[in-house]
Amino acid sequence: MIAGMAKTLPRNADVAEQLELLSDILELEGEAAYRLLAYRRAAALVREQPGLVAELALEGKAKELPGIGKTIEGKIVEIVNEGEIRALTKHKALVPPDVVEFTRLPGLGPKTARKIWQELGVTTLADLKAAAKAERLRVLPGIGAKLEERIVKELSGKRKAPEEVRPLLGVGLPAVQAVVTVLRAHPAALEVSDAGSVRRRKETFRDLDIIATASEPAALTDYFTKLRWVEKVAAKGESKATVVSNDGLRFDLRVVPAGLYGNLLQHFTGSKHHNVALREDAVRVGFSVSENGVKDVESGEVFKTGSEEALYEFLGYQYIPPELRENLGELEAARNGELPELVELSDLRGDLHAHSTWSSDGKNSIEEMAAEAKSRGYSYLAITDHSHYLRDGRLEAQAREIEALNETLGRFKLLKGIEVNIRADGSLDVDDETLAGRDWVVASLHTAFDKNPTERVISAMENPNVDCIGHLTARKINRRGPADIDLSRVFETALATKTFLEINSQPDRLDLRDAHARAAGEAGVLLSISSDAHSTRALAYPELGVGQARRAWLTKEQVLNTRTWPQIKKLLG
DNA sequence: GCCGTTTTCGGCCCGACTGTTTTCAGTCG
Numbered sequence: 001m002i003a004g005m006a007k008t009l010p011r012n013a014d015v016a017e018q019l020e021l022l023s024d025i026l027e028l029e030g031e032a033a034y035r036l037l038a039y040r041r042a043a044a045l046v047r048e049q050p051g052l053v054a055e056l057a058l059e060g061k062a063k064e065l066p067g068i069g070k071t072i073e074g075k076i077v078e079i080v081n082e083g084e085i086r087a088l089t090k091h092k093a094l095v096p097p098d099v100v101e102f103t104r105l106p107g108l109g110p111k112t113a114r115k116i117w118q119e120l121g122v123t124t125l126a127d128l129k130a131a132a133k134a135e136r137l138r139v140l141p142g143i144g145a146k147l148e149e150r151i152v153k154e155l156s157g158k159r160k161a162p163e164e165v166r167p168l169l170g171v172g173l174p175a176v177q178a179v180v181t182v183l184r185a186h187p188a189a190l191e192v193s194d195a196g197s198v199r200r201r202k203e204t205f206r207d208l209d210i211i212a213t214a215s216e217p218a219a220l221t222d223y224f225t226k227l228r229w230v231e232k233v234a235a236k237g238e239s240k241a242t243v244v245s246n247d248g249l250r251f252d253l254r255v256v257p258a259g260l261y262g263n264l265l266q267h268f269t270g271s272k273h274h275n276v277a278l279r280e281d282a283v284r285v286g287f288s289v290s291e292n293g294v295k296d297v298e299s300g301e302v303f304k305t306g307s308e309e310a311l312y313e314f315l316g317y318q319y320i321p322p323e324l325r326e327n328l329g330e331l332e333a334a335r336n337g338e339l340p341e342l343v344e345l346s347d348l349r350g351d352l353h354a355h356s357t358w359s360s361d362g363k364n365s366i367e368e369m370a371a372e373a374k375s376r377g378y379s380y381l382a383i384t385d386h387s388h389y390l391r392d393g394r395l396e397a398q399a400r401e402i403e404a405l406n407e408t409l410g411r412f413k414l415l416k417g418i419e420v421n422i423r424a425d426g427s428l429d430v431d432d433e434t435l436a437g438r439d440w441v442v443a444s445l446h447t448a449f450d451k452n453p454t455e456r457v458i459s460a461m462e463n464p465n466v467d468c469i470g471h472l473t474a475r476k477i478n479r480r481g482p483a484d485i486d487l488s489r490v491f492e493t494a495l496a497t498k499t500f501l502e503i504n505s506q507p508d509r510l511d512l513r514d515a516h517a518r519a520a521g522e523a524g525v526l527l528s529i530s531s532d533a534h535s536t537r538a539l540a541y542p543e544l545g546v547g548q549a550r551r552a553w554l555t556k557e558q559v560l561n562t563r564t565w566p567q568i569k570k571l572l573g
Numbered sequence: 574g575c576c577g578t579t580t581t582c583g584g585c586c587c588g589a590c591t592g593t594t595t596t597c598a599g600t601c602g
Contacts, residue, residue, distance in 0.1 A: 034585060038574035069575050107591080109600050144593060267587095272602070279586040284578085290587050335578095 009054040010079050012046050018079060019043035019072070022088045024103065025095050027110040028117070041067045044273060046076075048328060050487060050519035054080050096123040105154050107147060115140050129155040165478050166204035167249065170507020170544055173198055175249055176208040179227070183253070186223050188216040191261055191306075195268040196252075200322045201547030203477060203510050207242075207250035211265050213306075217255035224253045260293065262305040266312075267291035273327035281331060282315060289315070323550035342550040343529075345543055347562040350380035353419070353442055353470060353502060353530035354539065358398050359385040363535035366398075366414065367405055372536035374412045380565040382417035382440045387430045390418065395434065413565055415439040419470060424448040426459035428466070435465035442502070444470035445483060453483040457490055461499040467572060468528060469494075471504040471511040479508065487516060491523035498572065500560050503529045503552075505545030506538075517552035526571070528560040 023039035045067045046053045056062040057076035063069055068076075075085045095117075102113035102125070116122050119140060122131050132151040137143045176194045183192045189212060193199070196209030214220040218238045225233045225241050234242040239255045256264040267275065267290070279289045288295040293302040294314060305311050309319045317334035321342055324330040333339050355362040356369055364372075366383055373381035383402060390398060395418075402414045417440040421429045428435070428443060435441050443460040445453060453474075460466050472490065473482030494501055501520055504511045512520060512527065520527055529545040531538055549559060556562045560571075 032574095035574050037585075042574085067575070071574060107600070111599060142593060142598070146592060270602090276586055283584095283586070288587080292588080 009052050009058075012049055012053050015053055015076055015079055016043040016046045018085050018088055019046070019075070021100070022075075022085055022091065024100050024110070025088070025091045028095050028099055028103070028114050029091065030114060038067070039072070041273075042072045048326065048515055050515040098124045098128075101125055102128060105151060107150055112143065112147075115142075125155060166206055168477060168507045169198065169201060169203050169205065169510075169547070170541070172205045172208050172249065173201075173544070173547075175245070175247075176210065176251070179208075179224075179251060180210060182227065183210065183212060183220065183224065186214075186220055188214045188219040188223075190214055190258060193265055195265060196270060199269050200271065200325055201544070201551055203513065203548070207252055209268055210251065210253045211261070211268055212253065212255045213258040213261050214255050220255055221253060224251075258306055259304050260291070260306075262307040262309075262311045263293055264291050266308050269308075269322050269325065271326050274325040274330070277327045277331055278315070281335075285316075287315070321550060323547060324553065326551075340553050340555045343546060343554050343556045343559045343562065345546045346377075347556045347559065348378070348529060348542055348546070349564055350378045350382075350561050351531050351533070351539060351542065352382045352415075352417070352440060352468065352528045352561055353384050353504070354381055354533045355385050355419075356383055358383075358394070359389050359534070361386075361534055366401055368536055369533070369539070370405060370409060370412065370414055372539050374409070376539060379411065380413045380415055382415040382442075384417035384419040384440065384442050387418055387420045399437075415565065417442065419444055420466075421446050422456045422460045424451050424456075426452070426456040428460060428463060432463070432465055435463070438465075440468070441466050442468045442470045445472075445474045449474050449480075449483040454486040454489055457485065458493045461490075461493045461497045464497075466499060468500040468502055470502050470530075470532070471506075471509050472501060472516070473511050473513075475509065475511055475513075477508045477510065482511070482513075487519055488523070491520055491525050494520075494525045495523070500526050500528055503527050503545045503548055504532050505529060505541035505543075505548075506532050507541065507544060510544060510548050512548075512552075514548050514551035517548060517554065521552055521554050521558045526558060526560045527554065530561070 019039045020043045023036040027036050045065055053062055054076055057073050058080060062073040062076055078085050099113055099117045102108055102116065103110050116128065116137060120131060120136065122128050129152060131137055132148040135148060137148050138145060176198050180192050180194055183189050192210065192212040194209065195211045197205045198208055212220060221236065221238060221241050225236050225243055229246050230243045231246045232244040234244060240253065242250060242252050244250055254268065282289045282294065286297050288297055293304040295302045303314055312319050317331065318337055318339050320330050320334045320339065330339065351373060354369055356364060356366040362385065369383065370381055385398065399416050402416050406414050416438050418430065418438050419442045422443050422445050423429055424447065443466045445456065457469055457472065461469065473485050475482035501512060503517055517527060527549065529542050529549055531541040533539045533541065560568060
């Protein structure tokens with residue numbers, strides 16, 4: 001690329017999408033499965049990278065990522081130079097676009113879609129529905145009345161939203177924790193745990209998984225389906241049930257034999273990619289791993305365990321915390337005994353981003369916020385009300401209130417903070433002299449997210465009064481995508497200017513997100529985990545932020561507010 | 574197409590469920 005040439009590189013999501021589409025199309029053409037698997041793995045990997053994989057590909061460094069080789073790297077370069085993978089352009093012309101859509105229908109996979117297309121000449125969704133209605137699909141071997149019926153039903157329903165909305169962790173986590181608590185109290189229950197993506201603290205989820213052992217499995221399952229908030233029982237057997245709650249959340253309970261609890265908890269915690277990689281590793285040393293145990297292929301002996309820890313140990317790994325189980329390097333690190341000791345919620349000593357009624361959207365007074373922070377065991381709380389509500393002498397009045405309260409709070413300290421806006425031109429909406437009088441200054445983007453966001457953040461960091469950047473990309477999960485921030489430049493500037501970055505714990509922000517926070521940590525940037533609370537209740541949000549920090553492989557040392565306020569002050573220089 | 578604590582060639586996770594079948598392929602997680 002020519003130096004200085006402003007060329008917009010494709011986002012990782014776009015690269016991944018092209019790789020996935022290519023594999024879908026090739027599969028419909030009958031291509032060998034393992035090439036497709038390689039594309040799909042590469043796509044999944046690309047999605048989870050913090051930096052632009054396209055940039056790495058241009059430098060010839062994308063193939064250092066496990067799962068990307070010379071060929072796929074070349075395809076990514078094609079996306080940069082020509083907008084699309086050449087093979088994708090070519091093969092798109094060979095397979096009717098609707099045939100790819102066929103496979104999105106539940107129960108209809110690539111093999112069946114291919115047969116319908118090739119042998120019946122059906123190429124559009126409308127034709128497919130008509131053929132199913134006219135019972136013309138059942139002439140094909142392997143297709144019967146049931147599938148025809150299903151196709152008609154699926155295609156008759158109102159068009160589903162193009163992308164399914166996944167509920168937020170902040171909604172699912174308390175919900176699943178409440179159900180786990182209720183089930184544990186049942187006399188038949190022995191062990192009960194959350195599982196699945198929520199246990200891994202992934203930012204959104206599809207359903208909520210619970211694993212249990214019980215003296216009487218049927219009794220526990222039955223109790224589960226009769227809890228008062230259950231609106232619908234979608235499936236129910238002796239040891240497995242699925243229910244939908246009155247707020248639309250899907251809960252899955254599996255009651256498993258005690259002797260297999262470790263194997264099954266591991267299996268149902270996932271992620272899928274982690275489990276696949278773990279099983280591949282095991283195959284190489286002669287073990288076959290499944291939810292039913294670890295089988296020694298040669299002797300036929302099966303290792304079953306009630307403990308997840310024992311399972312990882314048996315396979316030759318350190319115990320891998322659920323938050324790390326994404327096949328992003330944790331297996332290798334665990335094999336070598338190099339996993340980091342992850343930060344925990346109880347490590348937090350204070351909160352550096354919170355609002356009070358001085359911000360018009362705040363629900364509680366400073367006094368109430370302080371009492372709640374104190375009761376959480378914190379030794380400090382930064383009140384960072386929005387700058388625009390603190391004009392015309394209100395800032396001074398607020399400061400006096402904080403000072404007066406500090407007289408009454410013993411060793412607990414309220415910090416005079418402020419959250420300033422980074423304007424569209426990169427300047428701050430509060431003058432330097434005012435900022436210099438505050439203990440703690442957070443600067444955030446709140447508007448014009450597509451207007452030079454990187455430059456604006458950098459110019460804010462270069463102001464010596466700014467201590468921390470709030471919610472860096474300003475995304476709102478399911479509502480607004482992230483601003484296009486050049487992370488490596490931001491990290492570089494953060495280190496040079498001694499500015500911290502935040503993991504904002506608001507359920508719909510979680511910003512920095514996991515991959516970004518991991519990259520920040522690797523770059524040596526310290527991160528604060530803060531609530532951005534606008535009410536006393538929201539001071540509990542850092543549980544979610546700590547989840548993201550753990551997914552980002554962060555240790556206690558890499559998190560700023562595991563320190564006391566005097567220690568932080570020293571770092572501010 | 575990718576990759577190596579046997580390997581640069583010859584493998585590539587595992588099982589449950591479903592609908593279609595008389596023994597299994599395809600789909601799903």
